[in-house]
Amino acid sequence: MSGSPSMTASGDDGVVGPTLPAARCDTPSPARTVQGLPSLPGIVLLWFLPKRVGASLAASGWHAAVAAHMLSVIVGLGLIVCAELPPTFNSLVKQQFLGWDIEIDLPAPRMTCSEYVRGPFAAIAVVVHAAGPGSGGFARSLLALTGIQGAVLLLAVVMMPFAAAGEPAGRLFGRCLRLTWWSTTLLIPLGLVWWAEPQWRSWLDLPDEWHAVDSAALALFGVLWLIVLLRSGYRYAGKAQGPAWSARTPRCEKCGYRIVGLPYSTNCPECARPVAESLAERRAPPPFAVADTPVRTISAFWPTAWKVITTRDFFARLPVHSGHSRARAFFLMVCVVNWGLAFLGAWRVGTAFQAEVVLVHALADAVVVACVVLLGHVLLAAAFAGAVSAIARRALQPAAVATFYLMSSTVPITIGAVTLLVAGVTTATIVDDIATPLAVDVIMSLLLAVGLVVFAWALVRALMNARRAIVQTRFANR
Ligand SMILES: [Zn+2]
Structure with a gap:
């Protein structure tokens, strides 16, 4: 009597069969992948089609995920820093600098395209070095970096039950960590909106100070991020290995005793629960x-x-x-x-x-x-x-x-x-x-x-x- 792929645990003669069929017997279709750095353009696809491209990005390896993450943290945070710096870095900022009203008689500085591209990187470098060794600027930056990586680890763990496809826990965590790193690329559009803030505020005729709508927009952005992150893990394209692909041993559902070969009409020798009440087809x-x-x-x-x-x-x-x-x-x-x-x-x-x-x-x-x-x-x-x-x-x-x-x-x-x-x-x-x-x-x-x-x-x-x-x-x- 072998573990047939039927849903019952029973043999033909009214005794419990030796194994339960595995929960999954399919072979996940492999994802189309681009290995390494050429997969970086996948960033934009992830924002709009997380479920479709998530499996491909997860399969494109650790280097690509780390590179995408580092690039987005530097560019995204750099753009946010640019938005808070004086007009040298952001010609859109005209009146406000760190809460002070400043008057500038000169026209806004003209920046070349390459200066715009290098702006976020320069802004991050300025922030790291600005405070100097005496006032702990470097330590603060290090602390911020540790905080970001702590949040990434936490998000990867949170994602695990949603992405679980039945693979071993270690491999699942690795997949979730890579996808969380990929999801941090959403910092780039966030940084862009932040950086262009003075411009769209003046277009929409909104006041300069922080508004309740800003908090709501940020909260909705957080929910959008969560949706992109969770959906990116919905498709599994890895090996058909793990708990879901393994046959299981029928057990008493009350105490876990192996009920292999016991007739339906008997009780569990350990806890006296009727064997019939532990049969798979009861669920x-x-x-x-x-x-x-x-x-x-x-x-x-x-x-x-x-x-x-x-x-x-x-x-x-x-x-x-x-x-x-x-x-x-x-x-x-x-x-x-x-x-x-x-x-x-x-x-x-x-x-x-x-x-x-x-x-x-x-x-x-x-x-x-x-x-x-x-x-x-x-x-x-x-x-x-x-x-x-x-x-x-x-x-x-x-x-x-x-x-x-x-x-x-x-x-x-x-x-x-x-x-x-x-x-x-x-x-x-x-x-x-x-x-x-x-x-x-x-x-x-x-x-x-x-x-x-x-x-x-x-x-x-x-x-x-x-x-x-x-x-x-x-x-x-x-
Ligand atoms: Zn029992």
């Missing part, structure tokens, strides 16, 4: 994972989320060795829903105590809060999947699948928190107003109570679900 994809059109996908979201939150054995029925990309799509929908909820909550709180609401300011502030909440979600999912995988010594891909579904437990928490916030600030703004109708007071008190109950219930549920997601998928046979 079936949730509605979201089998929806085949965009409309069905959207309509399957809420039933699946409801199942995750309220069903005790959702994770005992969830196949975790397959369906990674659908689980990831589910998590992204959770992010969108929470982004919207956070935006509404922040909007209400931000506008509650202002006598005169400036629409643009309130919108921009709410966008920033919602983007921070979104980033928090991605970090939380990555941290949970990573911790489950590291502590329980499980492959990252199945840990990520369980985590992505688990994350829908945050939706009722956000609903509860937003209801509490909205009811709280509304009550606070009407508390001194004697003319407020009694009905409004009653409704607000009810909303406060509902928000508090939902929040507490959702928090307890989320913690219980997190425990179930770990326990019920630890020895999953499918």
Whole structure:
């Protein structure tokens, strides 16, 4: 009886077969690659088609990734430094220098094309050397460089559960690190926009000082960066090796005991759980994972989320060795829903105590809060999947699948928190107003109570679900 590629772990005569088929038996199609430095023009393609070119860039080796990263840090940061330097470096800056108003009678200096190209490099050199050895300019630059590399390492780790294709963890980390280096090329367009800031500000007739819209634009740029980074890792074009391509041993799903050769009708000798309850075919994809059109996908979201939150054995029925990309799509929908909820909550709180609401300011502030909440979600999912995988010594891909579904437990928490916030600030703004109708007071008190109950219930549920997601998928046979 060999491990047939069917989804069951069973032999024909009612005993458990010797192996479970590997989760993947396909051979990933190799990416079209350009090795080494000639791959640098791929930078621009990455910004617009991250999913398509990500695999090629990851396969183009370490040298190209490091070169692309160093070039973009120097050019991107150099352009930002140029924007803050006096007009010698940036003929677009005419009035402001480090917060001081300066009057220049001379016309803006003319720079040649080659001076423009060399500008960012010169600006970085000036910053590194300007302060001199006595005042720690070099040490500050070194510290900044260490900070950048620390952030890159963190982003690469965060990316791992999203990019996991079933390859060994070390190779996955290498791929994520190279792609994170490639993604830092987005510093170049950011630097260009920053550098040209005085110009487009005058075109758009915007004031010179930092504006709430600037924060919102920066937050949205951060989300765009995150999307480019995560999507660049969606396609895997490496070797067909790793946990996903290895056959597994059928185990008792409660205690991990090898149940090979045991009849279905018996119990696990270790923990007495019926063998039939550990069979692979007990796990079936949730509605979201089998929806085949965009409309069905959207309509399957809420039933699946409801199942995750309220069903005790959702994770005992969830196949975790397959369906990674659908689980990831589910998590992204959770992010969108929470982004919207956070935006509404922040909007209400931000506008509650202002006598005169400036629409643009309130919108921009709410966008920033919602983007921070979104980033928090991605970090939380990555941290949970990573911790489950590291502590329980499980492959990252199945840990990520369980985590992505688990994350829908945050939706009722956000609903509860937003209801509490909205009811709280509304009550606070009407508390001194004697003319407020009694009905409004009653409704607000009810909303406060509902928000508090939902929040507490959702928090307890989320913690219980997190425990179930770990326990019920630890020895999953499918
Ligand atoms: Zn057992």
